[in-house]
Amino acid sequence: MNKISPLAFVHPEAKLGENNVIGPFCYIDRNTVIGDENILQNSVTLNYGTRLGSGNEIFPGASISTKPQDLKFKGEDTTCEIGNNNSIRENVTISRGTASRGITVVGSNNLLMENMHVAHDCILGSNLIIGNSTKFAGEVVVDDNAIISATVLAHQFCRVGSYVMIQGGSRFSQDIPPYIIAGREPIRYAGINVVGLRRRGFSNEMIELIHEAYRIIYSEGTREENIQKLRSTLKITPEIEYIIDFIQSSKRGIVR
Incomplete structure (x- = not known):
């Protein structure tokens, strides 16, 4: 009743x-x-x-x-x-x-x-x-399992990946790829969300693999060049495939 x-x-x-x-x-x-x-x-x-x-x-x-x-x-x-x-x-x-x-x-x-x-x-x-x-x-x-802090402003059509941590007071008009911390002013990539990933049961080996993927993604070169390098040098697990798919499908580009 x-x-x-x-x-x-x-x-x-x-x-x-x-x-x-x-x-x-x-x-x-x-x-x-x-x-x-x-x-x-x-x-x-x-x-x-x-x-x-x-x-x-x-x-x-x-x-x-x-x-x-x-x-x-x-x-x-x-x-x-x-x-x-x-x-x-x-x-x-x-x-x-x-x-x-x-x-x-x-x-x-x-x-x-x-x-x-x-x-x-x-x-x-x-x-x-x-x-x-x-x-x-x-x-x-x-996407699932993200943490977005207080007073964050998200531009229309943006996408936020899983297991992300976004710093309070941030503003963004580009996509936030999965597994990372995004913050500072202007907003940018600030490393892997290590604490959050460990709390969610990610192994140290997987965290290091994700970290290595972003070292390649944020190195010099075009988006496609870096993705090709990533595919040729790293083990492509479902987590890495998710990162690749997220970046390739991004229409607004990802934060740098």
């Missing part, structure tokens, strides 16, 4: 699972689908197009599936899909998609800290930690 405060509004067309807790002054719009065992503290808004999984906790002032802050948006029927077991803290805003992708996605087991923003058509993976007041512009992609 759901526990719904008498001071909350739930549209009669909203679809709710079981054992949800909906606090006072929450607003749940039509065309919303909610799974099981979610906790919506007071003053949470689930706007049109919300697709919320199970086991999430959403804190006061958060607004999910908000109308995109994009002047090209013409009211098309789009959604915002949130996975399971996320902690979405106070005043987080997540916009729904536009005609570009039609959907904004946030995966599972993420911590989205206070006052951060996820713009339209972003695709966020799982097991992310995203700091206070960080802002993602439209169509940003973040």
